[in-house]
Amino acid sequence: MSRRIPVSARVIAAVGAGLGITLAAFAFLSKQSRGDAAATPAADAAVAAVEQYSLAGLIVKVRLSERADDARLIIAPSVDGKPVTQGVDVRATLTRPLGSPQTLRFVTSGSELVSDQAIAKPHVFDAALDVSWQGKSGVFAFARNDGAVVLSAQQMQTGDIALASAGAGEIVSILQLPGEIRFNDDRTAHVVPRVGGVVERVPVTVGENVAQGQVLAVIASTDLADRRSELLTAERRLAAARVAYEREKSLWRERVSAEQDYLQAQVQLREADIAARSAREKLAALGASASAHALNRYELRAPFAGTIVEKHATAGEAIAADSNIFTISDLSTVWAEMAVSAQQLGAVRVGRQATIKAAAFDSRSTGRITYVGALVGEATRSGSARVVVPNPDGVWRPGMFVDVAVEAGRIAVPLAVANDAVQDIDGAPSVFVESKKGFIAQPVTTGRRDARTVEVVSGLSAGQRFVASNSYLLKAELGKLSASEE
Template identity: 55%
Template sequence: MALLIVLGLLGTGAVLMTARHTSGEEAEHADPHEGQHEGQHEDTHEDKPGDKDAHAPEAQAHGEHEAHEEHEETRISLSAEQIKAAGITLQATGPGQLQASAEFQGEIRFNDDRTSHVVPRLAGVVEAVHADLGQQVKKGELLATVASTALAEQRSEWLTAQKRRDAARVSFEREKKLWEDRISAQQDFLQAQSALQEADIALQNAAQKLAAVGATGASAVLNRFEIRAPFAGTVVEKHLSLGEAVKEDASIFTVSDLSTVWADFAVAPKDLGTVRVGQRVIVSSTAFDSKTEGVIAYVGALLGEQTRTARARVALRNPGGAWRPGLFVTVAVLGEQQTLPLVVNADAVQSVEGQSMVFKAVDGGFAGQPVKLGRSDGRSVEVLGGLKAGEQIAASNTFVLKAELGKGSAEHEH
């Protein structure tokens, strides 16, 4: 038994030695350059560390150069004296209140309450034209002179009635004295009194006919009719010329008081609940930068048959005449106030090459800062990106900075 165990152990050791010898021979016959070729093949597809280090400073320098150029293009150098002379004020950005608003498209129209279509009220021939188109006229100022046969007849009637009234008064005074002296009968006095009353009525009737057409009885020329301005305003239409025959109902002049105008806009049924009489609005136009405030004076109770919208109206003061009838405008109807985290004045924002921009205060002047805007009520604008709370920006007269920025860009291109 012991002999069998020893033989088994010897056989096992021989097998192990044979396996090791075979593995060593395979390793010796393997290609010693195989790993070297594989390493060289892999290296051809990778950049060497030295190459990366060589390109990095060049890329960094190029990026810094572009950033420096961009910073220089948006920088505006101004001294404190120049800033003060330009009337530029500063504002610290931060939270603010903004009124929710709904915008509607509208149009400036004449104030119909202060617009008059002047008609002759008597047919005739134009003798003279004293007012020109676009002329400013005062109340009662002479616009034109018309020769009218109808007026001549009315003035003749008034003159005849006046003569009869004068004669009837003389007769009444005489009969009154005779009756008081008991010389004539009371019946003669009563007849004279009745005749005077009838003459007074006839004279009043003739005078009222003249007043109805805007004429007076006293005139050296019976057929001359003077057409005058009903109130102070501007001649916006003129439809007559010298020697032209005009009818009594022809519109020969249109005079409008342009110190006030109307801004009319359409309101859809879904917005009628938010548009009410008395609400404050801000009216603006893309034609110029000016804005004005007003109050809704009228909201139509009926919807148009074709548009299916109601008409709303805002009365605007127009002292400078900038809001001309026919101008398309945007009417922002203001609602309730809201508190927002970052708000700036609307005058602080300028559009530069289609990009909204504010001007941050920096050493020696300002730098343009593109911003992302949100809601606006015409006076304040919500800022969604590009600024942080507490930063100082130009808040007024920023158009001066925009102009300076344009000059700098033009010089840089040259």
Template identity: 50%
Template sequence: MNTNSSKSTISKKHLIAIAVVLAIGGGAGTFILQGGGKPKAAATEDDGHGHGGHTEAKGHGDGEHHGKGSEKGHDDDKGHADGEHHEKSEAKGPHGGTVFKEGDFSLEALLSEDGGEPRLRIWLSDKDKPLPLNAATVTATVTRPTDEKQKLTFAAEKDSLVSREIVAEPHAFDIEIIAQTATEPFMFVMSKEEGKIELTDAQIKAASISLDAAVKANIKTALLLPGEIRLNEDRTSHVVPRLAGVVESVNASLGQVVKKGQVLAVIASPTASEQRSELQTAQKRLSLAKTTYEREKKLWEQKVSAEQDYLQAKQALSEAEVAVANANQKLSAMGLSASSVAGLNRIELRAPFDGIVIEKHLSLGEAVKEDAAVFTISDLSQVWAEINVPAKDLPSVRVGEKVTIKATAFDASATGTVAFVGALIGEQTRTAKARVVLDNPKGAWRPGLFVNVEVVSEETAAPVTISADAVQNVGEKPVVFLKVDGGFIAQPVKLGRSDGKRVEVLSGLKAGMPYASTGSFVVKSELGKGSAEHTH
């Protein structure tokens, strides 16, 4: 019985030992499957995300640890297609910066303007206790929405590491911070969206904000010169009576459109009567001379009359013909017709061509002199744009050059051709006169109207251009509202040449980037409503 009892006791002890071993083995297996209990080096080799840890992760071949912090917060896996684990951290540190943690190691980052210029400050700690500034080598890369990258290096200053480089505004970017300790590297990403104008696609459409992309285009370098519309002097006539007289009738009024040959006024002139009488007398004498010549010629041929009589008659005929021709020439020079239905003393003033009466200086019963400009007629279907060209711009203004004329008083433009460039420069103005012939079928270009004349001096290709409507001034600096996820940011740009439609962008924007074009002023107004979150 003792023996049995002893055997029974040993069996119970064995069963208890087996149960304990099984329990310990099950707990250890669960712990291992959950990734616990591993040494840190093992964690670096395999992070349990199916890609062999950070050693094999895309873009992180140095086994560094990753964390991400944002002032607005992000989902853990948002935007990380490689399945890496990015710690979300919105905690604020003792210095007011964003805290990133990886195990016992933590890093506080703050964009500070203590020195008057924005710089990135870094504090390091281990187990929430400050580390010496030389405990890790810190570098950072700023990536902006324009894909522009900026490398940051750090120097010790008091209790923090401060970037040597200034982090310029706008403060909308991702900062990738790498801290290399003696044993391993850590990588954290801090996102900032300071000054972002949040607008949904529906709001953008409702506000009639159109999106465009920066593209390569040709920029026309234009020369803008002041000018004035003038009468076409080649088609402007001052009507004068050529003979003194008294106005008997006026048939045209100021501003009236007249046709070529239309009677404008009738003047009674004694001189006109004398000239027409002289012509009629010469014509009578010519008729008598012809009759005498024919009779004397016949008698001379019949040997009845002497040859001398025949020659005298011939001479008289020639003189009569000259007298008639002379009288006709006088009437023509005076603008008189050979006869007038109204009477010998009547002068009919007629329009020399189709045009408009722009000046009228006579009235019924008025005595006028022979050289008085009683009417001014101008054909306004073509006018001149007279330009004042400074000496330095004369090489760009050439005869035959196409130009664009723009009115200053209202919205109108037209194209014309440079017909004349003066050879002399004014002593007082130091400019030369140039003239553009401008078609004016509707009469919109009125003489006396001030205009701007745009002369294209050259046309060159620009690698990045935007619509002129897209440029807005914020803080007296030109900006373009760059389209980003969920809205726009004000992107400072440096501008170059412009032709009024397209503007060259020298820096701040790359080709292909979307921006607010038409309606960008709406985005600017939204920017003024909001207050940017800015940490100092």
């Protein structure tokens, strides 16, 4: 037995069902209408990110194709469930937080209308869909926010995310040159004993750090013994001559002796003083003291603080006065020497900054060019240049091969950002730009770059606020959003 349902109950049920579906599918979208359009959104919950509108019996479904390389807006108009494309006129205007509006026309493709232009990423925009059908028209609004990263002030502070305004910058032109670490010749000494003799003791060894004045070797030298004996004899003669002079001076004043005797004593005193002074300076030139105990003992001392890099002395070995028995180098600074081609010599100038990077391990240092050679080798057709490199930790060792980046000049560019601001998003360089919808990964075209800065040719405007540091954190958040959507 059939039971008649009151008309009022059927109306309430239908309205309730329609309202439930609408809220479920379009809670995040905004819609509006104008003119005589019946802008009543319905829902198709089975299809994600689909907009559905009604206009004078025409059902209009809108979706964005998910082809990353050629995303387009697709319209599926129908009447009573049957596709209808003839007589349907659609135009869409996309307004992005960044950039100018994009107007789309539609062409028929089977039972659908497809936008005549691709929609570039990021898909963050407000859309106005203008539909005309059988003399009726309506404008429907919806939005897409795929890829906008929203961060709180606390997240910004925790991640140390800093913003900056896009503007002009400088690109440092870098010249890459091969180089080699060498001793600083200005702080390297080949130590010679300056006296011949036999080595008695060598208290130091290769690689040892020594202080200025530290004993390097003890040498028994007959030459030194003769010099010290000469000084002792000269000093005794000087003392005797001084006594004789004082005696003759006193006798002459008392009119006891002749003036000639007094003058002769004065001459002898001066000659003795000259002889003693000469003997003393000869010892000083050898770096020896006037010791009266061990006349033949010579202590060879370090001329300055440094590291012993060569040693050619062994106890019992006979050495000559000009033997190079030690090489000491102050390794707190070293030289990076570069070979510079004739074409590049004009860009390598004294005073310019250079960055030295080790070829064998991850270490770098900076210094300034202190020397550029005036000659070009006939065989190599290249000149030489030198950078003084600070080496407080002894990381740079002579003989190491290095890469030297020399600042060859500066180029002013109208728009530049820090290298850290640019991230690779879907294979394209992008900068996270601040907008009302959040931070948007804005694709950019980059140009020249240096170690810190990159030129932005297109995709970014002067004055736009962007993430200047730690932008990799936003890239990670964007990856999470993409994963959750999938």
